[in-house]
Amino acid sequence: MDIPDSPWAFLSQMHDKVLPLVRRCLNRWLLQARQIPNPELRKQALASLEAKQFHCEGGAIYGLLANRDWQEAVRFIVAYQTISDYLDNLCDRSNSLDPEDFRALHGSILHALTPSAELSNYYRFRRDQDDGNYLISLVKDCQIILSNTLNYSKVAPTLHELASYYCELQINKHVKLEERIPRLKAWFSLHHKQFPELSWYEFCACAGSTLGIFCLISYSFNQEFPETLTMQVKNSYFPWVQGLHILLDYLIDQEEDRMNNDLNFCFYYSSEDELTARLQQFVEEATKSVASLPHSQFHQLIPQALLGVYLSSEKVSKQGAVQKIATRLIPDGSPASFFFQQGLLASHSTQ
Template structure:
């Protein structure tokens, strides 16, 4: 088994060796979510699994770096991403605007990365609660990490990436009139390290879990080296993660306007400025792969992000977004175009498939 460095091999491995395991893991958590007694928690848990499945699918691709540890990596990735998506739903769709509530909820993401940490009462600042689903996700993550001999070598980097992710979630879910000021003040504490970014771009860079998934996947390899931990964190944060989240916000613009949600793409002066900065992030993301082991794989991830996000059906429903997406794809080369066409074909096939996709068998 080797790390894919060609588009066709990557997609072959993804469809045959990654997605079926991801879907089965998600089905396990869906069954657990259905048993949540509290109606609000159950509703948000199921919505996060049903509506954001592609987050787990995309994160699962990082497991290919783990080689024989792929199943462990997927188990962790699905559980951790499910925590992220569930908490995002709880914060986005709840009536709470209390930063202390959001802080308490997001301790789950820190505890999930800390082997031996006892799950807390994450719901103590809100009325709706449950007693097995979120703590179960936390313990599943810890269980996988406890099996990784190199866990202590990546722990500090994991907690750094988790900390800034959670800080973003707390600041961006408060009352609308407080969001910008909180995020701008937060950025000022980091500005010296990011001289060429705006506050909303820095916020986007903190909002991805890809760096965490990459660290865990590499740590599962027998040839993991101690110096890889910092190299991977610096390779993925800020630019690869920033590209990931800016694309996520890019396709969600219409939905976020309707819901009144924060969207970092709204802060660009015009479509030309947005296009220029997305291109900048693509170039910097590619440049930051140069020091990473298996750099060609990570460049494929960058191109895959472009193709997968810009092929989303949400793009077709937004005229200005659709026009800009096509411009980005045309300027990003044949590999991005390959992933774009592949993404559209995959979504069309999945729409036509009967039954429960989570029960598909893996073909070895």
Template structure:
């Protein structure tokens, strides 16, 4: 499969091949989730798949970089993102506020990136334990898929580092409400010298994305992987592409997070214009950094696609001042972003009939 370089080629390939295969993989995990014995774990697993399908669909776009191995890449991406979404639900929606519990659960995301690593008792700190090996099966699927990559050791240190940042974030942001911001600020202090153009809440957002991991794994399945490419992908995706991704995600979830009492990093901007200016900064920095990558046109389309697809989400309609935000960010991102925006709007309208 060739790597698309135009929006029409990209969207045609996504709708005809990538999304159908992604949803096939998701259907498998949904079926597995339905068999989880514990009611609470079963409900959180099913809810995470139902509410966050678009996370897997978006991540699966990177499988195009794997060319002939795109199905293997999707198998990994869906399983890994399903772990992420499931654990996010367990931490967000459960009664536990124990950082040891969150750390233990998220050890699964590190183990999933380490073929041959022993499986752990990831539910050790919580009452609900019997998931019918659901989480173990997800981890082992990731391990088995990565073990097919002959050059995996090249990207392993980088995927592990990105996953470690992700796991740190999930621990700090889910503890008791009073502890969250102090813990996140202290954590950022350890990295502030290197990322002095970011605030603590922006650094947190940058750590909350799995896109860098998906990009690295997809390239590892291709014939393009080198040490230099691996470093360039890491530097291009962290922090700016990942930060743009998660800030947009938090932007559309503002009302939902307010209702649920969840931490939302967009709430820490001084005002609407401050947030918009910083979003533009992330867009501009992302454009600059991905110029160093092969298939730069693909990565630019992903960046524009992030802007277009998130801003086209139905939840944006309920956000005060969203019309101006959408207009200005689409203008900053260019015509291709507007193409993805309109395309996504149409996809949402037609999707029930396509299922």
């Protein structure tokens, strides 16, 4: 399989190959979600599939790095991302503010990355329990697919490290409102020396992305897997690519998060100018950090694709400040950013 190395090839393979498979996979999970007995769990599962489908669609492009096994990689990415989005809804929109509940739920994330892990009752600290094995089915799918990769042992420790960052973020950011920032700052203090160039809220943003995991898992299907590849991917994607990913996600969600009193890491910049400047730096550093990876042209398209995906959202035009930032970010990117933005806008208009 040819790994896309131009914006045109990227979008072409996305629309012709990746998206049809993603939508078939999502339809399978949608059918199962509709059968969830508990009404609250069913509501949140369906809401996550409906509102966050584009997370699976965007992440699934990494499946192409698995070459002949790209369909298996895409199936993993869809199942794993569906777990993440579902749990995010459960934590965001539930009455629970119990960190132990959130930790139990996110045990499913770590089990999904561990083929030998024994499954448990991830809802054990909450009232709503019966999901008709929806979450367990998602976890099992991930485990089965991972058990068939050629290089799981080479990527497993780093997968768990990145997933642990993700889980700690989710646990700490969903507790009582007055506890969120102190907990997140205390957590960041444990990692500050390793990432002195980041603020606490930027580190949290980096932790919230699944892109490094998708990249590593897709590569792990390949027979040729250099010993240095795992660390190359980790150091390339964390912090800059993952940080750009989630900061853009928060950028366009500001109005929604204000209305719902949800934590948004873009709120902590001192000004619109500082936020814009840091986003521009994340674009530059992300592009540089992936330059030494195999298929570097593919990876260097990712920051531009992220700009295109998020800045083509209808949410941008509804927020004046965000629209202003968007117009400043696209000219500073490569022409690929504009290409992705226009291509995705055209796609939205025809759906």
